[in-house]
Amino acid sequence: xALIVQKFxxxxxxxxxxxxxxxxxxxxxxxxxxxxxxxxxxQGDTTDDLIxxxxxxxxxxxxxxxDMLLSTGEQITIALLAMALDTMGVAAISLTGWQAGFxxxxxxxxxxxxxxxxxxxxxxxxxxxxxxxxxxxxxxRNEDITTLGRGGSDTSAVAIAAALRADLCQIYTDVDGVYTxxxxxxxxxxxxxxxxxxxxxxxxSQGAQxxxxxxxxxxxxxxxxxxxxSSLANVPGTKVKEVVPMEGMLIKGVAKDADIATVSVFxxxxxxxxxxxxxxxxxxxxxxxxxxxxxxxxxxxxDIIFLVPLADADAALSTLEEYMPTIGGGQIVVDKDVxxxxxxxxxxxxxxxxxxxxxxxxxxENINIRMISTSEIRISVIIAKEDADRAVNAVHDxxxx
Amino acid sequence: xALIVQKFxxxxxxxxxxxxxxxxxxxxxxxxxxxxxxxxxxQGDTTDDLIxxxxxxxxxxxxxxxDMLLSTGEQITIALLAMALDTMGVAAISLTGWQAGFxxxxxxxxxxxxxxxxxxxxxxxxxxxxxxxxxxxxxxRNEDITTLGRGGSDTSAVAIAAALRADLCQIYTDVDGVYTxxxxxxxxxxxxxxxxxxxxxxxxSQGAQxxxxxxxxxxxxxxxxxxxxSSLANVPGTKVKEVVPMEGMLIKGVAKDADIATVSVFxxxxxxxxxxxxxxxxxxxxxxxxxxxxxxxxxxxxDIIFLVPLADADAALSTLEEYMPTIGGGQIVVDKDVxxxxxxxxxxxxxxxxxxxxxxxxxxENINIRMISTSEIRISVIIAKEDADRAVNAVHDxxxx
Numbered sequence: 001x002a003l004i005v006q007k008f009x010x011x012x013x014x015x016x017x018x019x020x021x022x023x024x025x026x027x028x029x030x031x032x033x034x035x036x037x038x039x040x041x042x043q044g045d046t047t048d049d050l051i052x053x054x055x056x057x058x059x060x061x062x063x064x065x066x067d068m069l070l071s072t073g074e075q076i077t078i079a080l081l082a083m084a085l086d087t088m089g090v091a092a093i094s095l096t097g098w099q100a101g102f103x104x105x106x107x108x109x110x111x112x113x114x115x116x117x118x119x120x121x122x123x124x125x126x127x128x129x130x131x132x133x134x135x136x137x138x139x140x141r142n143e144d145i146t147t148l149g150r151g152g153s154d155t156s157a158v159a160i161a162a163a164l165r166a167d168l169c170q171i172y173t174d175v176d177g178v179y180t181x182x183x184x185x186x187x188x189x190x191x192x193x194x195x196x197x198x199x200x201x202x203x204x205s206q207g208a209q210x211x212x213x214x215x216x217x218x219x220x221x222x223x224x225x226x227x228x229x230s231s232l233a234n235v236p237g238t239k240v241k242e243v244v245p246m247e248g249m250l251i252k253g254v255a256k257d258a259d260i261a262t263v264s265v266f267x268x269x270x271x272x273x274x275x276x277x278x279x280x281x282x283x284x285x286x287x288x289x290x291x292x293x294x295x296x297x298x299x300x301x302x303d304i305i306f307l308v309p310l311a312d313a314d315a316a317l318s319t320l321e322e323y324m325p326t327i328g329g330g331q332i333v334v335d336k337d338v339x340x341x342x343x344x345x346x347x348x349x350x351x352x353x354x355x356x357x358x359x360x361x362x363x364x365e366n367i368n369i370r371m372i373s374t375s376e377i378r379i380s381v382i383i384a385k386e387d388a389d390r391a392v393n394a395v396h397d398x399x400x401x
Numbered sequence: 402x403a404l405i406v407q408k409f410x411x412x413x414x415x416x417x418x419x420x421x422x423x424x425x426x427x428x429x430x431x432x433x434x435x436x437x438x439x440x441x442x443x444q445g446d447t448t449d450d451l452i453x454x455x456x457x458x459x460x461x462x463x464x465x466x467x468d469m470l471l472s473t474g475e476q477i478t479i480a481l482l483a484m485a486l487d488t489m490g491v492a493a494i495s496l497t498g499w500q501a502g503f504x505x506x507x508x509x510x511x512x513x514x515x516x517x518x519x520x521x522x523x524x525x526x527x528x529x530x531x532x533x534x535x536x537x538x539x540x541x542r543n544e545d546i547t548t549l550g551r552g553g554s555d556t557s558a559v560a561i562a563a564a565l566r567a568d569l570c571q572i573y574t575d576v577d578g579v580y581t582x583x584x585x586x587x588x589x590x591x592x593x594x595x596x597x598x599x600x601x602x603x604x605x606s607q608g609a610q611x612x613x614x615x616x617x618x619x620x621x622x623x624x625x626x627x628x629x630x631s632s633l634a635n636v637p638g639t640k641v642k643e644v645v646p647m648e649g650m651l652i653k654g655v656a657k658d659a660d661i662a663t664v665s666v667f668x669x670x671x672x673x674x675x676x677x678x679x680x681x682x683x684x685x686x687x688x689x690x691x692x693x694x695x696x697x698x699x700x701x702x703x704d705i706i707f708l709v710p711l712a713d714a715d716a717a718l719s720t721l722e723e724y725m726p727t728i729g730g731g732q733i734v735v736d737k738d739v740x741x742x743x744x745x746x747x748x749x750x751x752x753x754x755x756x757x758x759x760x761x762x763x764x765x766e767n768i769n770i771r772m773i774s775t776s777e778i779r780i781s782v783i784i785a786k787e788d789a790d791r792a793v794n795a796v797h798d799x800x801x802x
Contacts, residue, residue, distance in 0.1 A: 016457040016458060019458065020458075050477070053477070053481060054480075054481065054484060056417040057417060057420065057421075057481055057484040057485050057488065058484050058485075058487065058488045061484045061487075062483065062484060062487055064494075065480045065481075065483045065484050065487075065495060066480070068476060068479065068480040068483075068495050068497075069476075069477060069480035069481065071476075072473035072476050072477055075469060075470075075472075075473050075476075076451070076454070076470060076473055078469065079455075079466045079467070079469040079470035080454060080455065080458055080466075080470065082463065082466045082469075083455060083458040083459050083462045083463060083466050084458050084459075086459065086462075086463055086466075087458065087459045093465075094466060094469050096469075096546075099544055099545075120544070143500055143521070144500075145497075
């Protein structure tokens with residue numbers, strides 16, 4: 001008898017038939033003798049519909065009230081799924097984020113889990129009930145409802161699996177595993193049987209949509225065995241583990257992230273602490289900055305260029321436009337027509353030829369590289385957005401056969 | 402500076418424009434220097450839409466999960482109203498039932514308020530915020546979300562007004578006050594400027610939809626000054642008070658309740674405690690029984706006839722059909738084609754001619770009376786449902802000029 005956490009996303013619970021499909025998966029897992037905790041997202045378009053309701057009122061809603069509004073989405077799903085399991089004779093109980101013990105930071109819409117008090121979940125499991133938890137949400141120290149931001153339900157599931165020392169955390173989605181590239185984009189993309197946390201982390205943070213990087217980080221930290229699999233087809237998915245046997249594959253995946261923008265800041269005075277101040281201003285606005293390039297400087301100034309999420313580009317621009325005049329800095333230019341293409345694999349750190357082969361492949365495709373960033377197991381290039389799909393296919397063909 | 406509780410029902414907050422209309426009423430009250438607590442229901446059809454979602458899953462959903470599901474309706478409204486007030490520069494904060502301190506009994510879908518912990522509400526008021534509370538809902542001692550049942554938002558509003566010793570509790574609705582009869586039914590119906598708690602209580606419990614009787618009971622118990630008024634027209638409403646000056650009106654209103662059924666139980670053995678057992682069984686199922694008639698008995702049996710809410714008629718039937726054979730009782734007949742027509746007024750207790758005039762009026766209309774029930778300030782008759790509208794008009798014409 002094992003304890004299994006199963007997470008189902010919005011498309012997996014989008015309507016009555018999908019909900020019963022999920023209920024059947026849960027009931028089967030239960031019938032095999034396992035304890036089950038289920039984490040669910042809001043149904044299909046529910047979150048978008050709620051955002052639309054808010055937009056009818058104001059385009060700058062309070063983040064606290066957005067959390068109050070959006071957290072109803074998962075609450076609807078948990079109640080409906082508990083009802084569906086009940087009709088199948090499976091004892092089940094739904095819990096909101098706060099009932100399930102998710103205590104978070106106070107930052108609304110992007111809260112982080114501070115502590116998970118599993119008393120209620122364990123209590124319900126001891127009554128032989130399937131416990132259905134609303135993902136994506138928690139409560140802060142003011143007793144206000146918070147949400148965890150993008151991919152939050154994955155994080156909720158992994159957090160429960162970690163806290164309960166679950167044997168397995170299954171992330172059910174609309175694809176049947178982790179692929180070497182987006183199959184909609186690259187026809188030859190292959191499904192991986194297994195991938196390491198570090199490789200998954202690089203793929204996730206480089207734009208592969210299948211798993212959110214916060215959830216993979218958490219799984220790595222607490223050594224939670226993850227499995228990404230399909231809620232629609234009953235086929236083995238991709239296991240994400242700490243140590244992965246060598247498979248002879250140098251590169252595990254090619255990822256594209258088109259939801260980015262470059263911000264170029266010209267003529268920043270070359271004084272100590274100046275770039276620190278600039279980035280701490282962005283950090284205060286919760287804007288994540290990625291891949292920073294700094295020119296070697298001409299005269300007493302430097303140019304700085306970096307990436308931000310596309311959604312934060314305008315906020316970054318206005319923040320800097322307010323700040324730059326106070327330090328005598330120059331122009332700020334935002335370019336939203338860019339994309340990041342990354343190759344990921346543990347083999348990169350031991351094979352020196354990967355970077356050369358990547359650049360050669362792009363050169364042959366006549367694709368211009370604007371910025372480069374590397375880690376031990378990843379190489380990313382920033383290119384024009386219009387070249388991105390062509391680049392992903394060419395790179396995948398070059399590295400994965 | 403006064404403290405005013407304002408409650409707005411589902412039609413008053415049904416869409417963006419209605420929400421801003423409510424926000425303007427609240428903002429005006431605030432601008433006049435008052436502290437304001439707002440209680441709202443779910444928007445328009447939201448509750449019906451959620452019930453439909455549940456019905457797609459099962460027609461016998463768990464009541465706990467129904468409460469989990471339906472409580473999202475008010476939570477959506479409070480967030481949107483807080484956003485609307487924010488756009489008008491009025492500081493506001495939304496609170497769910499449990500955040501607002503509503504502790505209830507454990508009975509799902511029909512919970513009763515056990516205790517209201519006003520610490521959070523008072524804390525937010527002290528920060529000069531309008532506090533927007535989700536009506537209809539609370540939390541029980543298991544930390545499960547409960548709902549208060551029909552008219553629950555009125556009860557929430559009065560409970561807050563009582564606990565905070567508010568100066569006034571305004572119930573905003575889609576009519577502009579309490580009428581002597583339903584104006585859609587009786588063209589000559591008059592709006593009352595003032596009515597006593599007892600008269601309002603009788604009108605509410607006899608089917609006048611404008612105020613739920615639980616909320617009036619609570620207002621009477623804690624001497625909360627109520628006002629029923631329109632959210633759409635800025636005209637004085639009807640005040641509900643403890644003591645009402647004589648206005649020379651014998652009858653304050655004529656009410657119709659068509660959501661009832663009669664249950665006839667034949668041949669109940671005439672033994673001590675038998676009818677007590679029968680009604681305690683119904684009480685266990687939370688079925689309210691009204692107007693009980695018991696035949697004087699023939700042989701060792703009696704017939705018992707009583708009223709139940711229409712929605713509970715089938716449950717009453719199945720409960721009794723299970724029980725009657727065990728005591729050798731006879732047939733059970735449910736009649737759903739009945740209605741209750743009531744005249745209400747403090748004058749009834751001091752004027753002996755009211756009953757006679759009522760019966761004469763119905764006789765002249767050729768309407769057959771099946772059952773009669775009286776209190777000090779009310780006379781009700783049970784008649785065929787098809788006669789009800791004609792009866793209300795005839796009785797209104799006879800008593801109210």
